[in-house]
Every structure is written in structure tokens, then in C-alpha cells.
Amino acid sequence: MGLFNVTRTSRVSRYNGLYMSSALRVCMVAPIAVMTLGSPGPAQAQNYSFSNFRVEGNERIQTSTILTYAGIEPGSSVSAGQLNDAYRRVIDSGIFETVEFVPQGGTLLIRVEEYPTINRISFEGNRRLKDDDLAELVTSDERRVFDPAQAEADATIIAEAYSQSGRIGAVVTPRIIRRSDNRVDLVYEISEGTTTEIERVSFVGNRAFSDRRLRGVLETKQANILRTFLRGDTLVQDRIEFDQQLLRDFYLSRGYVDFQVLSSNVEFSRQRDAFFLVMNVQEGQQFRFGNISTVSEMPGVDAAAYQRALKVKPGVVYSPQVIESSIARQERLAVQSGVDFLRVEPRITRNDxxxxxxxxxxxxxxxxxxxxxxxxxxxxxxxxxxxxxxxRVVEGDPFNPREVREAAERIRALGFFAEAEVNTREGTAPDQVIVDVDVEEQPTGQLSLGGSYSVNTGVGVAIGLSENNFLGRGQRLALDISTATEAQRYSFGFSEPYLLGRELRYDFDIAYAETDSSFVPYDTEALYFSTGLTFPISDNGRLNVSYSYDDSEMIARDPPDNGPVIGREIAQGSRTSSAVGLTYSYDTRRTGLNPNAGVLFEIGSEFAGLGGDNSYVKTTTTTIAQTRVLSEEVVLQAAFEGGALTWNSGEASRSLDRFILGPRVFRGFEPAGIGPRDQSANPDGGTYDDALGGNFYAVARFEAQFPLGLPEEIGLRGALFYDVGNLWNLSNADTAGANIVGEGGSFRHVIGFSFLWDTAIGPLRFDFTEAIVKEEFDKDQFFNFTLSAQF
Structure with a gap:
């Protein structure tokens, strides 16, 4: 009987030597499968009839299973074409590396060679991605049957993972090493290549905003000198698509309703070692709000009341966020008024x-x-x-799609979940809706190590341990230890954001602090405890009610080096304060109508005298305003701070109880550098120079931050600032027989220039100042440098 040979090449060898779009090159070769069906020529047309079947070579797969794949009935007449179909069915099962059909009279011999079992999976040549990370990507498993197609797919996934990290030239080659007992080791040989960075991000068609400003909106960054730490300068296609949406949101929030990203083009540099990303945009015209009106199409609902709930006014730059917040205001009013199923539809008329x-x-x-x-x-x-x-809805409440969307955002903002999806579906009846919340949890504990440096306090180390979702209750526990050259602090805090199931935040803090500052002639020890409740009273307003207790002491140094006023204050020993506090804050920096401007206003008072040694009323207030101008390139800031202390105790007040200003509040002076001072004569023939603090202070700070013309990826900006402030009054202090200067106070004026540098290890600030109006006894400071980092 003649031979008729049919060959089949495995899927692995079909890709041998081919370059794929994912930069994958697969080079595994499997043996050739042969089917023998008889001699060529007329023999091909004959029919076969097999009464017996014999299978050879199978070890794991049962003979009956192979015959089932073949599908040939004993004694039936089978043509050559049908026999070929049977062969294909066995091959296509994907179980066998080679298959051979050999007709032997009334017997059909089926020889097979099973795919081997994977003994071990390993990775070679990888440095950027670790073995454990790659093992999570591959779908091939040890002690499972080797599948060439699956190995190819895994190699593609690995290559894509490298592409996502900027190494688009990575080559992944799966190879097999044969072992005994029909086993193989599967090895992914990886040539990682070099990181291909984005050398330049530029824009075409932008007129309202510079390339510099738009680059600040994008997640994709240009390569810079900190490329070792910065991973945003590699080309990731998904990130570019996300950046396009960020640009749309940016322009829409600024009234450019016709904005479009026409294209995003990525090109290789001439040396093919970097990319150039060019975004072609069409800005359109900026629109503002025109006439704002409210109409009611529900019987009994007064449109005027809902119109009064709106905050937006004509002439304000149009923003979808303003529309959303206005709708939310009106729908909340409906709920408060007992009007169910009210919906607000914004109808917009364009006036070109x-x-x-x-x-x-x-x-x-x-x-x-x-x-x-x-x-x-x-x-x-x-x-x-x-x-x-x-x-803000429970089972049985009227369904409001907007509230569901807002709830989804609040769930994501918790930070407890890597993924959080909120969807709705029809319930058991057409008028019922089921809300499905599907979350994927992520670690919520954090161990932080930090470092800081300041000209005033020296080098500091901070260690923090926190859990933001304690026992799954949404509560926060925090333990912090911070040590600087002249100050140490140890604190523990607990927070419950939803006390009694309401939007009522409960806080508990206890801390112990020691200082040995070189700017005052005494050391301090203090134990502090506070607890309080915070709750909203408006969209942007919060009210805090608190109770605090502290035990503090001023400690003389050895040898003492203080004047008579500080000496008498040290002699008072340990003193306690028991105080009730009330603080109101109003913050529009995130929820205001203008995305480039915001205001923070805060005022609070402490009333001490409910037990403890001290009795006083201490009031502080802070107002901070910020806006962007000149195509949002320049940031203008203004801040006003003030405080007043009314002392009611029988004992004199201490410097520790009064206000003492540092560079954080008033730049250009050392800590305790301004204010009343005791310059009494000392036994050595000289004078003391003790800072005593003051009962009142007022400071205003003005600053303009601007680019320096350097590549923005460096993160270096400049700032000009002007500060004016005063610290005065020593009423209720024991100043008898002392030589006090500066008690009446005067306003000091400071100008300065700063370098602001956002680095991978934290924000750096270099301040150069000049006190243009000061008192002769003040301690001014020409240079101040601060660094704060978390790692």
C-alpha cells in the first residue's frame, strides 16, 4: 500500500522568526506531525473499513478519549477525506504535539505524542520587573500541559507590561528545555532594552494657554533630570487617552465649550531613543453665563424659591461643574421641602x-x-x-440618579478601594431600582518615614504609623513620632468620620512634646489632650466644637541664662489649662465657582477656666485667598492672620501662653524674632535679650509665584513676596522691675524672593528676605531653607 503524507506544523513554529507588533519574537520549534493515509494516485479514492483501533504513545490521555476525537465507527466505510477529517479532529484537540494515522488492513494505528507537562516556569534577563510581578501576568501553570499558543500569549503580555513602563523595545522569547518523563522547563528569555522617554510634549492650536500651562494638566510628563524617580515621562497609550480627557475637562471648566483634541501624534526622534508627543487642539471661543432663570413645570412648586438657591450669576465663566452644583442645590432643596421625584433639567441657549x-x-x-x-x-x-x-438615600427612598453618581464619588474618595463601581438595574418591579456597589479593597495601613530640615529647627526625622480603615469601620488611627534638633513630639490620634451614622466627625488626640529651642532661654515640656466634633453647616462651611486639656511647664536651663520676667514665669512650675473651643471654617478652594481661585476663612476661640489653673479667652483668625492670572501662569496669594489673648487668671501669664511668631507666620525674622523683649541687665554687665511673646498679633502676607523660564519639568518656580506684621502687648504679665522694649509694638515690613522647587523627595523652598522696616532689637533672618519629605 502506498503512502499519502500530510504534514502539520505546530502553532509555535508558525511564529518562528516573526516580529510581532508587541515587540515579541517567538522562537520555539515543535516536531512535524505526519499522517500516513496510503499511496498517492488512485489509492486516494479508495474507502477504508476498520474493525480494530490501536493507539500508541499516549500516557495521560485515555485511548477512548482519542477515539472519541477521531469519531470513526468500527466496521463503517470511511473515505480518505473522512479519514483526513478524523485526523484533523485529533490534531485540533490541542492535546498532542504530533499525530500519525497509519492504516494497517482492518486496523487503524494512531500514534500520538502528547504535549509535555510544564515542570518549571522561569524568567531570565529581567531586571526592571521582578519574577513575582511577571509570574502574576502569565497564564501558563506549572504541572499543567504545555500549550504553545498560551506561551505565545504570555510572552505578548510580558512585552506589553514592559511597553507600559516605557521599554517598547523589549523582546520576549519563550523557550522550552526538555526534561525526562515528558516534562519541559518553560523559560521566558527577556531582553529589556532601554527606556524610551518622551523628550518633548508640545501643542498646536492653543492660544489662550501656553504649552507650559497645558503640560501641567497632563499626567504624561517630559523627561527631566529626575527621570530616575519620575515614571510619567514614558510613553503609555492609555495615559495619552486619559490626558486628552484631562485637556477637555480643563478647557470646559474654563468656558471653552467647543474645545476638541483633533489629534495626538507620537513620533520617534531621529536617534530613535525618545518620543515627541504633539497634541493638535482647537480651543474655540470662551463662553460666559448669560441669563440664569428657573421655571417650574410641577404644580405647586414655586420656581422663585429654587432660583434663590442658585449661586451662579451672569457674567461668570461657564463651567459644567457649576451647572452640576446648581442642579444639586435645587434637588437638595426639593428633598428638604418634601417634594419627591423633582428633577432639574438644564436647558442651555447659545448666543454666539x-x-x-x-x-x-x-x-x-x-x-x-x-x-x-x-x-x-x-x-x-x-x-x-x-x-x-x-x-444620602436608603431603601424605599425616591431614586435620584444624580445622588447615586455623587455617592459613587464619595465612595472612591474614601481611599479604601482600588476599584469602586456603582451601577443600577431594574428591581422586582418597573418602579423599583437596585443599586449595585462593587468594590475591590486595597491596603489602608501606612508606615511613613520622613525627614525635614529647617534653618530654625535643624534636621528632623518623622515616623508615622496609621490605619485609615481600622477594623473595617472607616475609622482612623495614627501614631506619630517626630524629632528635630530642638523639638520632639509624640502623638496618638483617633478619628470617627461618621459618628452615630451621621456626617459628624469625632476626633481624639493626645500628644507629648519637648523643646529646647535656641531662640528662647528656657526648655518646655507639655502634655496635650483634645477631643472634638466637626459637622457641616453649609456646602463650604464647617463648625468644630472641642475640648482640650494641657499640662505645660517652662524649665530653667543649667546654668540659667534668663532675665527676671522669664525667671518668674519658670518659677510658676507646671500649669494646666482646661478649655472649650469653637471654630468655624469656610473653604471654597475645591468647590467654588472659579477653578482658579479659592478662599479659606477660619476663626476660632478657646475659653479656658472650666477647671485647671489658667483662665483666658484666646481667639485666632486666618483668611487665605488665591487666584491665577496671566493665562494661569502666575499664582497670586494673600493671607491675613491675627490673634488676641485676654488673660483672666490670678497668676500672671507666661510666654508659653502668649503668641510667639515664627517664619511660617511672618517671614524675614527668626522664631521669636519680633515682639516685646526683656533687656534687663545681667550680672556679667551685659543685658538679657529674652523674647516674651505678645497678647495680640496681626500679619498680612502677599505673594506672586511665577515661572522662571526654565523647563517646567525641572519643577523650579520663583516667587516675590511682601509681609507686614506686628506682635505687641504684655498686659497681665509680671514685668515688674524689668527693662521691657517693644511692648507697644510697631508694624514691620519685609520683602523677599523665593525659589520653589517641587522635587521627587519633597518640596524645597529657599527664601531670601530683607526687613525694610524693623525695630533695632528685632532678630531678622536673611535666608531660610526648608525641606519636607515622605518616603
Whole structure:
């Protein structure tokens, strides 16, 4: 009988030597499979009939399984074509490396060679990505049957992982090493190549904003001198798509409603070692709000009341966020007024002539749909109630799609979950909705090591241990230890953000601190405890009610080097204060109508005398305003701080109780560099120079930050600033017989220049100052340098 040979090359060898789009080159070769069906020529047309079947070479796969794949019935007449189909079925099972059909009269011999078992999977040549990280990517498993297609797919995935880290030239070659007992070692040989960085990011078509400003919006960064630490300068396609959305959001929030990203082009440099990213944009015209009105299409609902709830005014730059916040305000008013199923539809009319958008908020009746239930999945540690607290609706409440979207954002903002998806589906009836919450938890504990340096306090080390989701309850525990050359602090804190299931934050803090500052002639020890509640009273307003207790002492140095006033204060020994505090804060920096401007206002008072040794009223206030100008290139800041202390105790007040200013509050002077001082004569014939603090202070700071014309990826900016301030008054201090200067106070004036540098190890600030108006006894400071880093 003649031979008819059919050959089949395995899937691995088909890719041998081919260069794939993912930079994968596969070079494994499998043996050739042969089917013998008889002689060529007329023999091909004959029929076969097999009464017996014999299978050889199978070790793991049962004979009956192979015959089932073949599908030939004993004694039936089989043509050559049908026999070929049977052969293909066995081959396509993907179980065998080679298959051979050999007709022997009434017997069909089927010889097979099974794919080997994977003995071990390993990686060679990888340095950028560790073995454990790569092992999580591959789908091939040890002690499972080797599949060439699966090995190829795994190599592609590994190559893509390297591409995501900027090494698009990485080559991954899967190879097999044969072992005994039909086993193989699967080895992924990796040539990582070099990192291909983005050398330049530029824009075409932008007129309102410079390339520098737009680059600051993107997640993708240009290569810079800190490329070892910065991973945003590599080419990642998904990141570029995300950057396009960031640009759209940026322009839309600034009134450019027609903005488009026309294209994003990536080109190799001439040396093919870097990329150039060019984004072609079309800005369009900037629109502002025109006429703002509210109409009611629901019987009994007064549109005027809902119009008064709006904060947006005509002439303000248009922003979708303003529309969203306005709708949320009106829908919240509806809930408070007991109006169910009210929906607000914004109807926008475009006026191209004057580049305004008229907005009509229509109060309409939404569908009568209720929340049937809220299903939560994926939370193995976090309690259901922690997630439910982020919803302002419960089962049985009217369904509001906007509230569900806002709840989803609040859940993501917790920081407890790597992924958090909130979706809705129809419930058991058409008027019922089920809200599905699917989360993927992530570690919430944190161990931080930090370092700091200041001209005033020297080198410092900080160690922090915190858990933001304690026992899955959403509570925060924090233990911090910070040591500097002249100050040490140890603290423990606990926070419950939703006390009694309400938006009521409870805080508890206890701390112990020691100082041995060179700027005052005494050391201090203090034990501090505080507890308080914080709750919202408006969209941007918060009120804090607190109680605090502290035990503090001024300690003389050996040998003493202080004047009579400080000496009498040290002699008072340890003193305690028991105080109730009330603080109001108003912050629009994140939720205001202008994305480039914001205001923080805070005022608080402490009332001491409910027990303890001291009795006083201490009030402080802070106002900070910021805005961007000149195409958002320049940041303008203004800050005002002030404080007043009214002392009511029988004992005299201490320097430790009064206000003492440092460079954080008033630049250009050392800590305790301004204010009243005791310059009484000392036994050596000279004079003391003890800073005593003051009962009142007022400081205003003005600053303009601007680019220096350097590549922005360096992160270096400049700033000019002007500070003016005063610290005065020593009423209720024991100053008898002392030579006190500066008690009446005077306003000092300081100008300065700063370098601001955002680095991978933390923000650096270099301040160069000149006190243009000061007192002769003040301690000014020409240079100040600070560094704070977490690593």
C-alpha cells in the first residue's frame, strides 16, 4: 500500500522568526506531525473499513478519549477525506504535539505524542520587573500541559507590561528545555532594552494657554533630570487617552465649550531613543453665563424659591461643574421641602454674538421610581455600613440618579478601594431600582518615614504609623513620632468620620512634646489632650466644637541664662489649662465657582477656666485667598492672620501662653524674632535679650509665584513676596522691675524672593528676605531653607 503524507506544523513554529507588533519574537520549534493515509494516485479514492483501533504513545490521555476525537465507527466505510477529517479532529484537540494515522488492513494505528507537562516556569534577563510581578501576568501553570499558543500569549503580555513602563523595545522569547518523563522547563528569555522617554510634549492650536500651562494638566510628563524617580515621562497609550480627557475637562471648566483634541501624534526622534508627543487642539471661543432663570413645570412648586438657591450669576465663566452644583442645590432643596421625584433639567441657549450661554433650570417631575435595595459586594474587610453612609438615600427612598453618581464619588474618595463601581438595574418591579456597589479593597495601613530640615529647627526625622480603615469601620488611627534638633513630639490620634451614622466627625488626640529651642532661654515640656466634633453647616462651611486639656511647664536651663520676667514665669512650675473651643471654617478652594481661585476663612476661640489653673479667652483668625492670572501662569496669594489673648487668671501669664511668631507666620525674622523683649541687665554687665511673646498679633502676607523660564519639568518656580506684621502687648504679665522694649509694638515690613522647587523627595523652598522696616532689637533672618519629605 502506498503512502499519502500530510504534514502539520505546530502553532509555535508558525511564529518562528516573526516580529510581532508587541515587540515579541517567538522562537520555539515543535516536531512535524505526519499522517500516513496510503499511496498517492488512485489509492486516494479508495474507502477504508476498520474493525480494530490501536493507539500508541499516549500516557495521560485515555485511548477512548482519542477515539472519541477521531469519531470513526468500527466496521463503517470511511473515505480518505473522512479519514483526513478524523485526523484533523485529533490534531485540533490541542492535546498532542504530533499525530500519525497509519492504516494497517482492518486496523487503524494512531500514534500520538502528547504535549509535555510544564515542570518549571522561569524568567531570565529581567531586571526592571521582578519574577513575582511577571509570574502574576502569565497564564501558563506549572504541572499543567504545555500549550504553545498560551506561551505565545504570555510572552505578548510580558512585552506589553514592559511597553507600559516605557521599554517598547523589549523582546520576549519563550523557550522550552526538555526534561525526562515528558516534562519541559518553560523559560521566558527577556531582553529589556532601554527606556524610551518622551523628550518633548508640545501643542498646536492653543492660544489662550501656553504649552507650559497645558503640560501641567497632563499626567504624561517630559523627561527631566529626575527621570530616575519620575515614571510619567514614558510613553503609555492609555495615559495619552486619559490626558486628552484631562485637556477637555480643563478647557470646559474654563468656558471653552467647543474645545476638541483633533489629534495626538507620537513620533520617534531621529536617534530613535525618545518620543515627541504633539497634541493638535482647537480651543474655540470662551463662553460666559448669560441669563440664569428657573421655571417650574410641577404644580405647586414655586420656581422663585429654587432660583434663590442658585449661586451662579451672569457674567461668570461657564463651567459644567457649576451647572452640576446648581442642579444639586435645587434637588437638595426639593428633598428638604418634601417634594419627591423633582428633577432639574438644564436647558442651555447659545448666543454666539456675545459668547454667552443662557441657562434655564426647568423643575420637572421625574419618573416615579424607588430604591428597592443597595447591594454591596467585594468588601471583605470594610463593613457595609461604612459604604452605605456615603449614600444620602436608603431603601424605599425616591431614586435620584444624580445622588447615586455623587455617592459613587464619595465612595472612591474614601481611599479604601482600588476599584469602586456603582451601577443600577431594574428591581422586582418597573418602579423599583437596585443599586449595585462593587468594590475591590486595597491596603489602608501606612508606615511613613520622613525627614525635614529647617534653618530654625535643624534636621528632623518623622515616623508615622496609621490605619485609615481600622477594623473595617472607616475609622482612623495614627501614631506619630517626630524629632528635630530642638523639638520632639509624640502623638496618638483617633478619628470617627461618621459618628452615630451621621456626617459628624469625632476626633481624639493626645500628644507629648519637648523643646529646647535656641531662640528662647528656657526648655518646655507639655502634655496635650483634645477631643472634638466637626459637622457641616453649609456646602463650604464647617463648625468644630472641642475640648482640650494641657499640662505645660517652662524649665530653667543649667546654668540659667534668663532675665527676671522669664525667671518668674519658670518659677510658676507646671500649669494646666482646661478649655472649650469653637471654630468655624469656610473653604471654597475645591468647590467654588472659579477653578482658579479659592478662599479659606477660619476663626476660632478657646475659653479656658472650666477647671485647671489658667483662665483666658484666646481667639485666632486666618483668611487665605488665591487666584491665577496671566493665562494661569502666575499664582497670586494673600493671607491675613491675627490673634488676641485676654488673660483672666490670678497668676500672671507666661510666654508659653502668649503668641510667639515664627517664619511660617511672618517671614524675614527668626522664631521669636519680633515682639516685646526683656533687656534687663545681667550680672556679667551685659543685658538679657529674652523674647516674651505678645497678647495680640496681626500679619498680612502677599505673594506672586511665577515661572522662571526654565523647563517646567525641572519643577523650579520663583516667587516675590511682601509681609507686614506686628506682635505687641504684655498686659497681665509680671514685668515688674524689668527693662521691657517693644511692648507697644510697631508694624514691620519685609520683602523677599523665593525659589520653589517641587522635587521627587519633597518640596524645597529657599527664601531670601530683607526687613525694610524693623525695630533695632528685632532678630531678622536673611535666608531660610526648608525641606519636607515622605518616603
Amino acid at each position: 454674538a456675545d459668547q454667552t450661554l443662557d441657562v434655564e433650570f426647568a423643575l420637572v417631575r421625574g419618573p416615579r421610581v424607588f430604591v428597592e435595595r443597595i447591594d454591596i459586594e467585594g468588601n471583605t474587610t470594610t463593613l457595609d455600613r461604612v459604604i452605605r453612609q456615603r449614600f
